Amino acid sequence: MGETLLIDLRSDTVTKPSPDMRKAMAEAEVGDDVYGDDPTVNALEEKAAELFGKESALFVTSGTQGNLVSVLSQTGRGDEIILGNQSHIYSSEAGGVSVLGGVVMYPLETNQNGTIDIQKIKDAVKGDDYHKPRTKLFSFENSHNWSSGRPINKLDSDKMAKAAKEVGLRVHVDGARIFNSAVSLGIPVKELTENVDSVTFCLSKGLGCPIGSVIVGEKDQIIEARRVRKILGSAMRQVGVIASCGIVALDTMIERLEDDHENAKKLAIGLSEMDIIEIDADNIYTNLVRFKITNQKGFEFAEKLKEYGVHINGGESDLRMVTHYGIESSDIDKTIEAVSKAVNVI
Structure with a gap:
């Protein structure tokens, strides 16, 4: 933290x-x-x-x-x-x-x-x-x-x-x-x-x-x-x-968008392996990843995740992560790890 x-x-x-x-x-x-x-x-x-x-x-x-x-x-x-x-x-x-x-x-x-x-x-x-x-x-x-x-x-x-x-x-x-x-x-x-x-x-x-x-x-x-x-x-x-x-x-910059899509898919699959997260990883096609935390409000979890070095948007129930230029595959690994840590201290 x-x-x-x-x-x-x-x-x-x-x-x-x-x-x-x-x-x-x-x-x-x-x-x-x-x-x-x-x-x-x-x-x-x-x-x-x-x-x-x-x-x-x-x-x-x-x-x-x-x-x-x-x-x-x-x-x-x-x-x-x-x-x-x-x-x-x-x-x-x-x-x-x-x-x-x-x-x-x-x-x-x-x-x-x-x-x-x-x-x-x-x-x-x-x-x-x-x-x-x-x-x-x-x-x-x-x-x-x-x-x-x-x-x-x-x-x-x-x-x-x-x-x-x-x-x-x-x-x-x-x-x-x-x-x-x-x-x-x-x-x-x-x-x-x-x-x-x-x-x-x-x-x-x-x-x-x-x-x-x-x-x-x-x-x-x-x-x-x-x-x-x-x-x-x-x-x-x-x-x-x-x-x-x-x-x-x-x-x-158009063709490189595929990198963002691959990173988003990797992120979605990683999140889907956590029991407390609801996400449809099969339907992530571009660079937006929406999901829910089942036991708390989205904005509360987003605030908690900041403590682990990751900044995302969270509403009342939904959370959103967006991959983009400047985000590498290694950043996705770190994000999945950060979410796992944050989930385990809920």
């Missing part, structure tokens, strides 16, 4: 920039991005759009802002978005689309694998009833945070998108960790998202950048998204210093 806190598994947002990123920041060509004059931002946006097979892209400060801008650029005040009741937009973004955009959120039950039933999507559309909001947008999350980072495969993704479009809705994907899904499924992100209208993906999670997310979509939507970003006070100037990391990430 009393060991120095060394292993931080709270989130993949705690990563530090790689040496290549730091070099790119120091050498980045910059200009005023509000005028469209930052060559590094332009290069990042072009690269992202090409990677996803979309017409255009927009660099934003965070995943939450990316989702907010995406929703507000495809809806109006009083319109409605259909989304999962466990989605990040609904549960963890401070109700931003409603607070700032006047958009009504209509949550649907989320299946264990992160999908939403096709018929429920169709039935949720309000039609022309003027007593109710106009349903304009459907959103789902890939990978799905609350489903232990479960990747939604192309078949299920296409089914949901097709169902939404059949009833006249546009489709947005919260793809904060979409590259984790693509790597896990062995499919390019372009194919995984080809039937949706917009995607937000984070640079500052598994890809290891210090700041930023990107929205990809149709040209007209991105033009409107740029306006919404300005309304939110988030148009930036010589931001190529930051965007440079995104280029490095898209060039060098």
Whole structure:
């Protein structure tokens, strides 16, 4: 007990920039991005759009802002978005689309694998009833945070998108960790998202950048998204210093996500061998590991684990560990050992 806190598994947002990123920041060509004059931002946006097979892209400060801008650029005040009741937009973004955009959120039950039933999507559309909001947008999350980072495969993704479009809705994907899904499924992100209208993906999670997310979509939507970003006070100037990391990430950090997945699987298997822990190790596919301690609250155990040099997130019942750039296989061994020690002193 009393060991120095060394292993931080709270989130993949705690990563530090790689040496290549730091070099790119120091050498980045910059200009005023509000005028469209930052060559590094332009290069990042072009690269992202090409990677996803979309017409255009927009660099934003965070995943939450990316989702907010995406929703507000495809809806109006009083319109409605259909989304999962466990989605990040609904549960963890401070109700931003409603607070700032006047958009009504209509949550649907989320299946264990992160999908939403096709018929429920169709039935949720309000039609022309003027007593109710106009349903304009459907959103789902890939990978799905609350489903232990479960990747939604192309078949299920296409089914949901097709169902939404059949009833006249546009489709947005919260793809904060979409590259984790693509790597896990062995499919390019372009194919995984080809039937949706917009995607937000984070640079500052598994890809290891210090700041930023990107929205990809149709040209007209991105033009409107740029306006919404300005309304939110988030148009930036010589931001190529930051965007440079995104280029490095898209060039060098995608394939290495498999290392994070392997570490997460190893961690889950190790945890599953402890009687006091509830975990479905067979359904760990990416870098998120969710589990429960059967005889105490999650946040209490998370606090106890700090004493053994491991920092994780714990709620009322669930705990979460996230593998990421900078975490090695040896760190997983140490984490399993630390959990075993902490469990044995409960």
